[in-house]
Structures are given as C-alpha cells and as structure tokens.
Amino acid sequence: MTADADHRTLHNRVLAELGPAIAAGDYGPGHVFTLESLARDFGVSRTVAREAVRVLESMRLVLSRPRTGITVRPAAEWSVYDPQLIRWRLAGPGRMAQLRTLTELRAAVEPPAAAAAARRATPAQRRALSELNEVMAETGRRGDLDRFLALDIEFHRRILELSGNEMFAGLSGVVAEVLAGRTQHRLMPVRPRPEALCLHAHVASAIEGGLPEVAEAAMRSIVREVVEALDGAGDGAPPGATAAG
Amino acid sequence: MTADADHRTLHNRVLAELGPAIAAGDYGPGHVFTLESLARDFGVSRTVAREAVRVLESMRLVLSRPRTGITVRPAAEWSVYDPQLIRWRLAGPGRMAQLRTLTELRAAVEPPAAAAAARRATPAQRRALSELNEVMAETGRRGDLDRFLALDIEFHRRILELSGNEMFAGLSGVVAEVLAGRTQHRLMPVRPRPEALCLHAHVASAIEGGLPEVAEAAMRSIVREVVEALDGAGDGAPPGATAAG
DNA sequence: TCCGCCTCATTGATAACACTATTGTTCCGC
DNA sequence: GCGGAACAATAGTGTTATCAATGAGGCGGA
Structure with missing residues (x-):
C-alpha cells in the first residue's frame, strides 16, 4: 500500500519488529516491558527504545508509566485505523x-x-x-x-x-x-x-x-x-x- | 471523548501545542522546522522535541529527514483517523x-x-x-x-x-x-x-x-x-x- | 551543460547523569 | 489487627554532551 514504513532509522526497525509482535498478540494485554529490556533485547540505546515506545503509545498499543514500565493495552483500546497497525495485522496471523x-x-x-x-x-x-x-x-x-x-x-x-x-x-x-x-x-x-x-x-x-x-x-x-x-x-x-x- | 492526551509529560505538552497548530494549517505544507528551533521555541531539550516529532511523523503530519529538517506534509497525506488528530482539528478553525x-x-x-x-x-x-x-x-x-x-x-x-x-x-x-x-x-x-x-x-x-x-x-x-x-x-x-x- | 566530488548543516544515535512520579513496604498509633 | 503516614526502591522522564551518518547544494572540472 502507501510507502512502507521507513526502515532506514533504527527506531523504525525496532518498531517494525515490536509493533507486529504486539499486534499479533505475542504479548497479551497487561504484559510489561521495561525500556531496559527493550534496549537490551533489540540491542539499541534507551533513547531509541523510548522513541519506538512513544509511537506505540500514540497508537494506544501500550501505556508507559513511571515505576510500572510499558504495559500492553487490551486490543479494544488500540487505534485500529492507524495504517501502520492495519499493515501489521494484515501481515500477522490475524x-x-x-x-x-x-x-x-x-x-x-x-x-x-x-x-x-x-x-x-x-x-x-x-x-x-x-x-x-x-x-x-x-x-x-x-x-x-x-x-x-x-x-x-x-x-x-x-x-x-x-x-x-x-x-x-x-x-x-x-x-x-x-x-x-x-x-x-x-x-x-x-x-x-x-x-x-x-x-x-x-x-x-x-x-x-x-x-x-x-x-x-x-x-x-x-x-x-x-x-x-x-x-x-x-x-x-x-x-x-x-x-x- | 476518550481520556484526553496525558499532559503530565513534557513531550505531550509540546505535542499538544505543536500538533493543533499544524492541524490548523498554521504551518502550510512544505514548512520546515528544525529540531533546534523546536527545542528553542518550546524551551525543551532536543530529545523531547524529537519524541514529539516521532509522534507527528507516525501520524504522517511531518516528514523528518537528515540535513533537511522536519517538513510539514500536505493535509491529504495525514492519518485522518488518528483520534488525536481528529481532536486537534475539532478544537481548531476547521x-x-x-x-x-x-x-x-x-x-x-x-x-x-x-x-x-x-x-x-x-x-x-x-x-x-x-x-x-x-x-x-x-x-x-x-x-x-x-x-x-x-x-x-x-x-x-x-x-x-x-x-x-x-x-x-x-x-x-x-x-x-x-x-x-x-x-x-x-x-x-x-x-x-x-x-x-x-x-x-x-x-x-x-x-x-x-x-x-x-x-x-x-x-x-x-x-x-x-x-x-x-x-x-x-x-x-x-x-x-x-x-x- | 552536465557530472561528480566536497562540504557542512541537520538529523540519528549513544552515554551518563539528575529528577520525578508511583508504588510496595514498613512502621506507628489506634 | 488494621488504617494510614513515612519511606525507599524502581521505573520512566528530561538534560546535556558528543560523535556518526546523511544528503542537499555548491563548486569545479571535463
């Protein structure tokens, strides 16, 4: 469809891996990440992980709160019209x-x-x-x-x-x-x-x-x-x- | 409508000011920001400005490219179903x-x-x-x-x-x-x-x-x-x- | 005129730090 | 025992500094 997400930048690559995984339900609602773990698992700096989380948050896929971490929200709350999310879901098992x-x-x-x-x-x-x-x-x-x-x-x-x-x-x-x-x-x-x-x-x-x-x-x-x-x-x-x- | 954007964090406050302005057409398509100018104008660090830009980028309101800066995209390319964008436009002159x-x-x-x-x-x-x-x-x-x-x-x-x-x-x-x-x-x-x-x-x-x-x-x-x-x-x-x- | 190289402004990425909000716990008094 | 206040641990939040990478635009040569 429309120009695919730009994979030149690092946070977009993180997003391209993390987004589809969450969209596919690999991490159920309530699952908690920490910036630390994301940065470690993807081999990127905290800053990059944070930018990816910002985007996921704006899509209402996750909620980021101090002391708690980054929580996956229930699917009913996602911004289902987000083109990126639609693409992710179309690429997955759903x-x-x-x-x-x-x-x-x-x-x-x-x-x-x-x-x-x-x-x-x-x-x-x-x-x-x-x-x-x-x-x-x-x-x-x-x-x-x-x-x-x-x-x-x-x-x-x-x-x-x-x-x-x-x-x-x-x-x-x-x-x-x-x-x-x-x-x-x-x-x-x-x-x-x-x-x-x-x-x-x-x-x-x-x-x-x-x-x-x-x-x-x-x-x-x-x-x-x-x-x-x-x-x-x-x-x-x-x-x-x-x-x- | 749904819980309003969280204004507790700094980047959300930047977003809450910059987003509506772009959505209202205060900065026409092709208008170019730099992270530097955003950071200066809003009195925040570059990092915070970047996080706000990330979100705007995921809504397709702007395009961020090295050496060029942050360009406002034509309205026809925006993610018009994004709840935030809808709210911004409903709050503005449109x-x-x-x-x-x-x-x-x-x-x-x-x-x-x-x-x-x-x-x-x-x-x-x-x-x-x-x-x-x-x-x-x-x-x-x-x-x-x-x-x-x-x-x-x-x-x-x-x-x-x-x-x-x-x-x-x-x-x-x-x-x-x-x-x-x-x-x-x-x-x-x-x-x-x-x-x-x-x-x-x-x-x-x-x-x-x-x-x-x-x-x-x-x-x-x-x-x-x-x-x-x-x-x-x-x-x-x-x-x-x-x-x- | 056109092609290719160089330059440098600007974003991209990292790291280290101080700050702050939230929450689980402890401890006190009732 | 139980409720609430004080505390401490644990994240995310925000700042700063520094370097790398990129690509638009200019310069110069063929």
Whole structure:
C-alpha cells in the first residue's frame, strides 16, 4: 500500500519488529516491558527504545508509566485505523480476520462515497473515471489479472477521493489492501466476472451522469457480492466463482 | 471523548501545542522546522522535541529527514483517523468542516453496524440495549438534555460495539465527538423530537428482534435526518427543529 | 551543460547523569 | 489487627554532551 514504513532509522526497525509482535498478540494485554529490556533485547540505546515506545503509545498499543514500565493495552483500546497497525495485522496471523472487518467497513463506506462522488465531482473528473473504467474493463476481459487489480484499485481509490470527504478518501489505502489481499488469497476468479464489470460500468456512468442513488445502488451491489464471497469462504476455502470488486 | 492526551509529560505538552497548530494549517505544507528551533521555541531539550516529532511523523503530519529538517506534509497525506488528530482539528478553525466529514462517515457506518448488531449480539446484550433505549427516551421526554446526550452517546457506542466489527467499534469515539459537538453548536432542539426517539426505539427493538434490515433502515433514517440538518445549517446558522441522533 | 566530488548543516544515535512520579513496604498509633 | 503516614526502591522522564551518518547544494572540472 502507501510507502512502507521507513526502515532506514533504527527506531523504525525496532518498531517494525515490536509493533507486529504486539499486534499479533505475542504479548497479551497487561504484559510489561521495561525500556531496559527493550534496549537490551533489540540491542539499541534507551533513547531509541523510548522513541519506538512513544509511537506505540500514540497508537494506544501500550501505556508507559513511571515505576510500572510499558504495559500492553487490551486490543479494544488500540487505534485500529492507524495504517501502520492495519499493515501489521494484515501481515500477522490475524490477517483473515482483519480482512473481514476491513471488507465490512469497505462495504459500508463505498456506496455512500460513490453517491457523494456523483454529487460533487467535476465534469473532467467524471469523464476521467469513465475512461479509467473502460481501460479496466478491457484489461479484465483480456485476463491480465495483475494489471486489472492495479486498475481496479485505482478505480475505487479515485471514487473515494472524488467523494470530497477526506475521511472516505483516507480509506483508499485500506481498500487497496483489501483488494490486493483478496487476490493473494485466491478469492478472485482468474477472469473478472462480466456481471462485476457491468456493475463497475454502472457506477462510473451513474457518477458521470450525476445520479447519486444509482451510483450508490450499483456500488452496493458490488460490495454485497464481495462480502458474501468472503463470508462464504472459510479461512482458506476454495473459491467458487466470486465477484470482482 | 476518550481520556484526553496525558499532559503530565513534557513531550505531550509540546505535542499538544505543536500538533493543533499544524492541524490548523498554521504551518502550510512544505514548512520546515528544525529540531533546534523546536527545542528553542518550546524551551525543551532536543530529545523531547524529537519524541514529539516521532509522534507527528507516525501520524504522517511531518516528514523528518537528515540535513533537511522536519517538513510539514500536505493535509491529504495525514492519518485522518488518528483520534488525536481528529481532536486537534475539532478544537481548531476547521471544526465545522471536520464535523461535516465525520457526520458523513457516521451516516455511512452506523446503519450497517446496526444491521450487524442485529445479527450478532447476544440475547443479554440485545435486552440491555432496549433497556438503555427506554431510559434514554424517558430522559429525553423529561428534557434533561445533558444526561440525554450522555445516554444517546452510550446508545450509539454500544451498537457500534455490538456490531462485532472492531473497525466499527473504533469509531465510537468519533460518534461521541460528533454528538457532543452538535449539541455544543446548538444544532439540537432543547427537547429531542418524538420522531427521533421513535426511530431509536425501532433500532433497539429491531436489534433485539434480530431484524438486520429493519435495524439498518431505522438507523439510516436517523442519520439521514442528521446529515440533512447539518447540510441545512450554515457555519453557525440558527437551528430549526432538528433531529436527535 | 552536465557530472561528480566536497562540504557542512541537520538529523540519528549513544552515554551518563539528575529528577520525578508511583508504588510496595514498613512502621506507628489506634 | 488494621488504617494510614513515612519511606525507599524502581521505573520512566528530561538534560546535556558528543560523535556518526546523511544528503542537499555548491563548486569545479571535463
């Protein structure tokens, strides 16, 4: 997704190891670190350990208190929208669960976002979206799955941005992650289903035509299929013919 | 909302001053700080300044690079879901704009969350929600606005939690902020509208009865009213009779 | 004009220290 | 025995000093 965390600095490397471990539940809520132990275990200075802890603290993963140490907080208190945390969880054992919650979130947000785009986008933006859709459809029909995925991500990302709501736009990384993750998990057919392509076309033309309700309904159809596909598939169950979304 | 940022520590106090300033746009994208200047301006050591910068960096508000300094990033790249950043923006001049985007987000998420709650909540949880709704309605009818606000927040928070989706649950702070903010801005009638109370009752009983579609539709009615009320009201325009939500 | 090297401002990292908050313990008085 | 006050141990918090690494911008040569 977005430029991965910069591993040039030492505290980021500590973070890249400690963060995923906590996110994965290796250290349960209530587990206590000390700066001393972190510095020792990671072979870094206290200062570097402190900077890493600051970041974890701002994500509400841990609580740092004098005399007590650095305590892991219960997962319910974490800042679950933090892009870093999302990435960590997607990289860990909770990947499938996280993919589910993110897909449900996507299903909630994208239809209203499409409606908003139909209301607010400029003519040029509408046209560009339709053109993008056509390239995407053509690529899908050709069966170039990698390139199709990239275009699909771009399509959804652009709608979120055209919604004119930065909170919606802020989820574009999440959507990219979900779409890419779904492909990795073979939850996608080799060739996108014609019905799905058709629905995408409806979304694009409804946005171009300034029809919020139509855009919202079409997008709702897309995400409904996606949610059902994910619900149907067990943890790694074989896909039937699923959506393209 | 959630326990306010801890102002006991020095770096948090720096953050509490610097963060809102950047969030408010006092320093435009591209503006460059140096650790030296921050340390001097805030009268703290370089170490403390660095810890504050680390946090700002993890929120993607700034980029810290050797030889260049600390650069403010364009707002489009910020982690707009970070609770701290949301609080800062709600405290600043962009308050009304932020309240709008958050309300739209709420409108997108709460109906599906209500549907999910109707599918997944336990019998005890369903009953408790209905009881909460009754207390809330009674308080509303009595006209005890402060207490009603608290109960209303609790009602919506609980639905988000019962949805069983931590991403939905993670927005409960946002919803609380929106509801409280709306009251502060006098966008609420002194006494909640009976129709709004009725809709809340429908949500509660649909969840209790395990009727996802009904719960979703009722919640959609609630948030539609809220969005329209906010759209209608200019920046600080006087309220008509508005929703309660 | 363009390429490559050099310079140096600025962050990155370490270490050693004093300060402070929190908490577990002890001890006193009731 | 029990409650509370005083104390001490143990972290994190904050400061300072010092050096290493980096990379943007300038300088000079081909």
